[in-house]
Amino acid sequence: MSKKCTVCLSFDFDAESVQVRQREEPGRVSKGQFAIRRGIPRIFSLLDRFEIKATFFVCGWVAQEYPQITKMIVSKGHEIAAHGYLHENFDTLSISDEREIIEKTTQSLKEFSEKIKGFRAPYFKLSINTLKLLAEADYIYDSSLMADDRPYLLEVPGTTSKIIEFPVEWFLDDWVIFEDKQHTPSDALDIWKTQFDSLSEMGEIPQNQLVFTLTLHPACIGHAYRINVLEQLISHMKDNKVKFSRMGDVAESLLKEWV
Ligand SMILES: [Zn+2]
Structure with missing residues (x-):
């Protein structure tokens, strides 16, 4: 059966934001900084080689701390989306703090990209107010929930707004x-490849509605043996001639169809 789906590779660019917010010791901080020294360069080179455009969920603080890398994400044609300011747990914030953090993050990312369309909650944890605040700030998609294995339309409670949800899953997250x-490299490849093959053989669903979303972290997938797993997965996807897209582009096309 011919394989037909869209693949959205997404990278949560946290660097050492979590460790800085939690005032952790230098050893823990350095684990996050692996993203800067080694993870991001390896990811750029892999994406360049396969000519893939991806989505980077960037913390506002990370964009300010590492402006050269953030500029390169944009100049290479990738999308920048929001991932909190200092990787906050949104579930624990008051609505006013949450609004302030979303505004601060959006402003910080807009120094690099004119329009910020998407959001992913750190730890995949939204509060009951987050979707409403995102809609107020003109976001068109979120990628933090788990109610389906393909994008779906979310009605934002208490408003007439609608947001596209690109669902995530623990087994589609490199950190987990x-x-x-x-997991061993062969187990990881087996899980991701089997999920991709199974989804992409559901030929009755239009290609832009059947989206395989993978959540990756430069400080995790950037390690040598792990980037090799991603390379093998991408090769397999390329062999099957599926389309790779930035999430913002898919969200815009789905909104036109569904709203
Ligand atoms: Zn994160």
Whole structure:
């Protein structure tokens, strides 16, 4: 059966934001900084080689701390989307703090890209107010929830706004696979490849509605043996001639169709 789906590779560019917010010791901080020294360069070179445009969810603080890398994300044709300012847990914030953090993050990212269309909650944790605040700030998509295995339309409670949701999953997150579960490279490749093959063989669904979304972290997937797993997965996807897209582009086309 011919394979037909869209692949959205997404990178949560946290660097050492979590460790800085939590005032952790230098060893923990350095684990986040792996993203800067080694992770991001490896990801850029892989994406360049396969001519893939991806989405980077960037913390506002990270964009300010590493403006050269953030500029390169944009100049290479990738999308910048929001991921909190200092990787806050939105679930624990008051509505006014949350609004302030979303505004501050958006402003900080807009120094690099004119329009910020998407948001992913750190830890995949939204509060009950987040979607409403995102709609107020003109965001058109979120990628933090798990109610489907393809994009869906979210009605924003208490408003007439609608937001596209690109669902995530723990088993489609490199941090869970490699750091939490300590899966081997062949297990990781098997899980991701099997999910991709199974989804992309559902030929009755239009290509732009069937989206395989992978959540990756430069400080995690950037390690040598792990980037090799991603390379093998991308090769397999390229062999099957599926389309790679930035999430913002897919969200715009879905909004035109669905709203
Ligand atoms: Zn994150």
